[in-house]
Amino acid sequence: VTTSLSALILPDVRELIHRNDPDLLKQAIAELHPADVAEVLVCLDPQEELILFGALAGDAKVETFEHLELDDQQHLLECLSRSEVAHILDRMSSDVRADLFQYLPEQVREELFPLLAQAERNEVRRLLQHEEGTVGSIMSTEYATVGPQMSAAEAIQVLRREAPNRETIYTVYVVDEARRLVGVISLRALMVSSSKNQVGQLMNHEVISLPVDADQEEAAQMVAKYDFLALPIVDKNHRLVGIVTSDDLLDVTTEEATEDIQKGASVMPLKLGYKRAGAGLLYRRRVLWLAVLVLLNLVTSKILAEFQITLQRVISLSFFIPLLTGSGGNTGAQSATLMIRALATGEITSKEWGIILIKELGVGILLGTTLGVLAWGVGVFQSDASVGLVVGISMVVIVFLANLVGMFLPLLLYKAGVDPAVASNPLVSTITDVLGLLIYLGFATLVFLI
Amino acid sequence: VTTSLSALILPDVRELIHRNDPDLLKQAIAELHPADVAEVLVCLDPQEELILFGALAGDAKVETFEHLELDDQQHLLECLSRSEVAHILDRMSSDVRADLFQYLPEQVREELFPLLAQAERNEVRRLLQHEEGTVGSIMSTEYATVGPQMSAAEAIQVLRREAPNRETIYTVYVVDEARRLVGVISLRALMVSSSKNQVGQLMNHEVISLPVDADQEEAAQMVAKYDFLALPIVDKNHRLVGIVTSDDLLDVTTEEATEDIQKGASVMPLKLGYKRAGAGLLYRRRVLWLAVLVLLNLVTSKILAEFQITLQRVISLSFFIPLLTGSGGNTGAQSATLMIRALATGEITSKEWGIILIKELGVGILLGTTLGVLAWGVGVFQSDASVGLVVGISMVVIVFLANLVGMFLPLLLYKAGVDPAVASNPLVSTITDVLGLLIYLGFATLVFLI
Numbered sequence: 001v002t003t004s005l006s007a008l009i010l011p012d013v014r015e016l017i018h019r020n021d022p023d024l025l026k027q028a029i030a031e032l033h034p035a036d037v038a039e040v041l042v043c044l045d046p047q048e049e050l051i052l053f054g055a056l057a058g059d060a061k062v063e064t065f066e067h068l069e070l071d072d073q074q075h076l077l078e079c080l081s082r083s084e085v086a087h088i089l090d091r092m093s094s095d096v097r098a099d100l101f102q103y104l105p106e107q108v109r110e111e112l113f114p115l116l117a118q119a120e121r122n123e124v125r126r127l128l129q130h131e132e133g134t135v136g137s138i139m140s141t142e143y144a145t146v147g148p149q150m151s152a153a154e155a156i157q158v159l160r161r162e163a164p165n166r167e168t169i170y171t172v173y174v175v176d177e178a179r180r181l182v183g184v185i186s187l188r189a190l191m192v193s194s195s196k197n198q199v200g201q202l203m204n205h206e207v208i209s210l211p212v213d214a215d216q217e218e219a220a221q222m223v224a225k226y227d228f229l230a231l232p233i234v235d236k237n238h239r240l241v242g243i244v245t246s247d248d249l250l251d252v253t254t255e256e257a258t259e260d261i262q263k264g265a266s267v268m269p270l271k272l273g274y275k276r277a278g279a280g281l282l283y284r285r286r287v288l289w290l291a292v293l294v295l296l297n298l299v300t301s302k303i304l305a306e307f308q309i310t311l312q313r314v315i316s317l318s319f320f321i322p323l324l325t326g327s328g329g330n331t332g333a334q335s336a337t338l339m340i341r342a343l344a345t346g347e348i349t350s351k352e353w354g355i356i357l358i359k360e361l362g363v364g365i366l367l368g369t370t371l372g373v374l375a376w377g378v379g380v381f382q383s384d385a386s387v388g389l390v391v392g393i394s395m396v397v398i399v400f401l402a403n404l405v406g407m408f409l410p411l412l413l414y415k416a417g418v419d420p421a422v423a424s425n426p427l428v429s430t431i432t433d434v435l436g437l438l439i440y441l442g443f444a445t446l447v448f449l450i
Numbered sequence: 451v452t453t454s455l456s457a458l459i460l461p462d463v464r465e466l467i468h469r470n471d472p473d474l475l476k477q478a479i480a481e482l483h484p485a486d487v488a489e490v491l492v493c494l495d496p497q498e499e500l501i502l503f504g505a506l507a508g509d510a511k512v513e514t515f516e517h518l519e520l521d522d523q524q525h526l527l528e529c530l531s532r533s534e535v536a537h538i539l540d541r542m543s544s545d546v547r548a549d550l551f552q553y554l555p556e557q558v559r560e561e562l563f564p565l566l567a568q569a570e571r572n573e574v575r576r577l578l579q580h581e582e583g584t585v586g587s588i589m590s591t592e593y594a595t596v597g598p599q600m601s602a603a604e605a606i607q608v609l610r611r612e613a614p615n616r617e618t619i620y621t622v623y624v625v626d627e628a629r630r631l632v633g634v635i636s637l638r639a640l641m642v643s644s645s646k647n648q649v650g651q652l653m654n655h656e657v658i659s660l661p662v663d664a665d666q667e668e669a670a671q672m673v674a675k676y677d678f679l680a681l682p683i684v685d686k687n688h689r690l691v692g693i694v695t696s697d698d699l700l701d702v703t704t705e706e707a708t709e710d711i712q713k714g715a716s717v718m719p720l721k722l723g724y725k726r727a728g729a730g731l732l733y734r735r736r737v738l739w740l741a742v743l744v745l746l747n748l749v750t751s752k753i754l755a756e757f758q759i760t761l762q763r764v765i766s767l768s769f770f771i772p773l774l775t776g777s778g779g780n781t782g783a784q785s786a787t788l789m790i791r792a793l794a795t796g797e798i799t800s801k802e803w804g805i806i807l808i809k810e811l812g813v814g815i816l817l818g819t820t821l822g823v824l825a826w827g828v829g830v831f832q833s834d835a836s837v838g839l840v841v842g843i844s845m846v847v848i849v850f851l852a853n854l855v856g857m858f859l860p861l862l863l864y865k866a867g868v869d870p871a872v873a874s875n876p877l878v879s880t881i882t883d884v885l886g887l888l889i890y891l892g893f894a895t896l897v898f899l900i
Contacts, residue, residue: 005658031656035675160641169638170620170679187637188619191610206481208455224704225485227697229620229679246696247677250703254674257707258791264714265787265875266780274792275802279812286784286813287820290849293780294824297773301832304769311768318761318768319754322883323747325772329779330716330743330876334736337715341708342724352725362729363736370737374744382751399740425715425875426780433772 006039013040017048025055034060038067041076050079062091069276070103077112086115093167095140095248098127102137135219136212138252139233139242142167145175148182148200152193159187171230173240174203181207181232181240209234212241217256220249221346259421260344264337266293266424289426296430300325300437307441314448316383320391321437323378327371327395328402328436329429335360335406336428340420343410350415356407364403372396390447394440401439402432456489463490467501475505484510488517491526500529512541519726520553527562536565543617545590545698548577552587585669586662588702589683589692592617595625598632598650602643609637621680623690624653631657631682631690659684662691667706670699671796710794713871714787716740739876746880750887757891764898766833770841771887773828777821777845778852778886779879785810785856786878790870793860800865806857814853822846840897844890851889852882 009032016025029037029052037056041049041064053076056064065073065088077085089097089112101109101124113121123141130136144166146155159169172190174183183203193202209232210219219231223246233242259269266289270277277285304311311318339356342348348356376392383391406428410420459482466475479487479502487506491499491514503526506514515523515538527535539547539562551559551574563571573591580586594616596605609619622640624633633653643652659682660669669681673696683692709719716739720727727735754761761768789806792798798806826842833841856878860870 031654033656033658033676035677156641163638163642169641188613191606191619192613204481206483208483220700220704223697224700226483227485229697246700247673247679250670250674250696250700253700253703253707254670254795257703257711258795261707261711261714261787261791264711265783267784267788270788273795273797274788275797279809279816282788282809282813283816286781287817290777290780290784290817290821291824294773294777294821294828297776298828298832300772300776301769301828304772305766305832308765312762312765315758315762316755318771319751321768321771322750322754322775322887323744325776326747326750326876326880326883327740327744329879330740331736333715333875334717334740337711338717338720338724338732341711345704345708345723347723347725359729359732363732366729366733367737367740371740371744374741378744378748378751382748382755425783426776429779429879430776433776437772 004036004039005033006036006043009036010040010043013052014044014048017044017051022055025052026057029055030057030060034063035067037064038072041068042072046079049076053080058087059091062088066092066096069272070100071276073100074104074108077108082115085112089116090120093140094123094127094142095138098124098137102128102132130212133216134212135210135214135216135231135233135244136242138216138219138248139212139244140167140248141242143173143230143232143240143243144169145173145179145240146185146199148174148176148198148203150199151195152190152197152199152202153195155185155190155199156187156195159190167243167245168230171228171243173207173232173243174199175240178237179239181209181234181238183207184232207232209238210244211236216244216249216252217344218346219244220253220256223249256344260340263419263421264340264424266290266426289424293426293430297433299434300430303434303437303441307437307445310441310445310449314387314444316387317390317441317444317448319382320375320379320387321440323375324391324394324398324440325429325433325436327375328398328432329425331364331367331371331399332402332406332428332432333425335363335403336410336423337406337425339407339410340423343414343420350411353408353411356411357404360403360407364400367403368396368399371399386447390440390444394436394443397439397443398432398436401435402428405432405435454486454489455483456486456493459486460490460493463502464494464498467494467498472505475502476507479505480507480510484513485517487514488522491518492522496529499526503530508537509541512538516542516546520550521726523550524554524558527558532565535562539565540567540570543590544573544577544592545588548574548587552578552582580662583666584662585660585664585666585681585683585694586692588666588669588698589662589694590617590698591692593623593680593682593690593693594619594621595623595629595690596635596649598624598626598648598653600649601645602640602647602649602652603645605635605640605649606637606645609640617693617695618680621678621693623657623682623693624649625690628687629689631659631684631688633657634682657682659688660694661686666694666699666702667794668796669694670703670706673699706794710790710871713869714790714874716743716874716876739874743876743880747883749884750880753884753887753891757887757895760891760895760899764837764894766837767840767891767894767898769832770825770829770837771890773825774841774844774848774890775879775883775886777825778848778882779875781814781817781821781849782852782856782878782882783875785813785853786860786873787856787875789857789860790873793864793870800861803858803861806861807854810853810857814850817853818846818849821849836897840890840894844886844893847889847893848882848886851885852878855882855885 185203230243268285372395375395379388379391409423414420635653680693718735822845825845829838829841859873864870
């Protein structure tokens with residue numbers, strides 16, 4: 001477990017703020033990483049916050065601001081002078097700035113637009129057009145480009161000059177006069193090459209890029225596969241319009257995983273962290289699916305009511321209902337979870353359902369037989385031989401079918417263009433509950449009543 | 451959905467291989483990314499594979515080999531000549547090489563060691579000592595260092611010279627004579643600075659590093675927080691021993707998320723992808739928890755047997771068992787999942803249980819009341835007013851308590867040093883089933899029998 005650096009230094013920073021010695025404070029925080037300063041800032045009182053932020057150097061102000069969460073950014077903007085706000089908005093990375101404008105209420109946004117230069121204003125408007133979840137919505141427009149006719153030495157000169165305003169200068173894109181992406185070269189290759197060589201000869205012509213409306217998860221998969229530092233984003237005319245860097249995608253991967261995990265337990269994605277979510281938000285994100293599942297359970301109580309006579313005749317049959325429905329639910333949840341994750345990471349596609357089916361038929365028979373034997377033992381132990389037999393055989397069939405339900409449901413949803421993660425553990429369990437009760441009580445009725 | 455590049459080019463590559471024109475083949479594959487060549491390789495017959503691999507340039511051979519999965523690497527090594535194997539092993543990145551040796555059977559490993567130079571052999575042995583899951587097990591030893599007395603121009607010269615053999619030259623570590631880590635500087639800062647400035651003045655003294663036995667997830671969290679390209683790894687004397695790069699951590703993040711998702715549905719981590727896992731492996735990774743949960747369900751059947759008289763008196767009580775246990779399980783799974791994820795991302799720690807409890811008490815009351823009203827309606831509709839009242843009130847209590855069980859179980863496991871992910875959805879559901887039956891049947895007995 002990490003004790004974060006910011007927690008360790010918080011008391012010292014606080015003491016320095018109250019000592020009223022601006023120079024000492026400035027000196028003390030000069031070498032801190034902006035991410036740590038941001039963590040300290042949010043723990044301070046509003047007045048302390050302004051003193052600490054004021055003690056930061058100009059660049060550090062911008063970088064620290066960029067590391068704040070969106071609501072903290074908004075809050076801080078409200079406390080700063082117009083000139084400071086203008087300075088920060090002007091210097092921010094284009095992608096972080098666009099995120100902020102996306103988050104701000106319409107009214108605040110309109111108040112801030114006049115503080116931006118025309119070029120930045122247009123850029124924000126352009127970036128805001130991209131739908132959430134696309135690479136366009138997370139890309140930055142501060143990429144470094146060179147021309148194919150430049151020499152390696154000239155290209156390095158360009159990069160030195162542009163370095164302070166570029167997201168990265170380590171991956172450099174080569175564009176023609178129409179800004180079409182024609183090549184890519186690393187700063188490393190430029191440095192290693194003889195300085196007279198032309199960029200056009202050194203560059204790789206096979207540039208791997210993504211269109212601006214591609215899914216951000218696809219970008220994360222590509223960067224992981226190709227070990228890129230950045231991925232170029234192009235419009236439909238193959239003109240370079242932005243880059244997505246690997247550190248942004250690390251955040252995307254973590255966020256998407258959190259969403260998938262939450263969906264797996266039928267929690268609608270919180271979007272903000274658990275800690276920031278209040279009880280009201282948590283309730284709203286959780287209650288809908290729970291209520292839907294209660295209504296689906298009308299079916300289970302209906303089935304049990306239908307088989308009332310069977311249950312009354314052999315009351316011990318009811319003892320094994322949680323055992324059988326539970327095992328069906330657990331088995332279905334397992335296979336559904338494996339499918340959903342393999343679909344999310346791009347490992348399988350719905351076309352491969354044939355191979356998957358053959359594998360899962362085998363797994364289902366093995367699991368069904370094992371759990372069937374155990375259930376037979378439980379049935380004999382808690383009741384008698386005939387009930388044990390009914391419980392054991394039902395278990396084999398329930399587990400086998402539940403496994404297939406868990407396998408097919410995500411594939412069908414995916415095929416239908418619906419997020420397969422809708423096949424959450426609770427939904428699969430409820431469906432297999434229905435199936436399980438029908439099999440168990442149907443079979444028991446055959447054995448004991450007919 | 452991405453149609454991968456390798457699938458598109460496979461037929462063409464195959465045709466080229468069979469045309470028996472080595473130069474044409476070489477030319478055609480020269481600009482392909484090694485990751486794509488690797489994907490094509492594994493789709494070919496063994497003979498085609500060797501022809502394609504043979505047509506790669508020396509460096510491309512090594513890079514393509516590095517992009518293969520471990521079992522494919524082993525398979526390919528067996529088909530290559532000793533000199534080719536020696537060439538590849540010599541040029542591989544230290545972290546990928548160590549992973550391969552870790553994977554190979556003892557006997558194969560011993561056969562390969564003589565092909566390595568003494569220095570590489572020692573390095574492999576050293577890297578193999580680090581436990582799986584630590585940063586030491588994924589770090590690379592090909593980092594770039596400079597001395598604090600060098601000028602910026604001298605440092606850039608060193609980097610140009612060393613570039614071909616370094617994992618990255620964009621983040622440069624400054625070490626003293628004892629190889630202790632004293633600073634960090636980016637190539638960007640070196641390039642932007644005046645060439646005469648000393649590294650010692652330009653560098654950042656506050657280097658953020660991790661000890662060699664730190665958890666790899668911690669490294670991923672730090673890189674995401676600080677937007678690093680690489681993170682330095684130090685031994686207990688603060689000597690630099692390796693680096694972990696952000697692209698390696700992107701893989702770690704995805705793998706860890708997959709494991710967490712699988713654990714959430716009580717599947718033991720597969721370690722290899724779903725597609726590569728056979729039915730036998732899938733069975734073994736799934737059956738243990740399912741069997742344990744069947745045995746835990748001995749308790750539910752025991753409880754139902756104890757309340758036999760109540761169930762016989764009012765048979766309609768049994769209609770609502772799946773509804774109540776299901777809702778308890780779903781609620782518990784939700785809160786457990788939220789806790790486990792927040793603990794995994796480092797967002798909360800077990801110390802904060804007080805704040806979390808207060809929040810979850812509120813959520814539990816809201817959820818319990820909502821589902822209680824719904825359950826009351828279901829009960830009245832399917833049975834009568836008195837059963838409806840028992841079902842409704844039981845639901846309120848079950849949901850409220852299940853929510854707390856889901857919240858506390860991961861926190862307690864975490865506190866006890868056990869992986870909180872053990873509190874999987876199925877385990878939590880089984881525990882809340884027991885709780886739910888006791889509450890429901892206990893309350894019903896009070897109302898209808900006493």
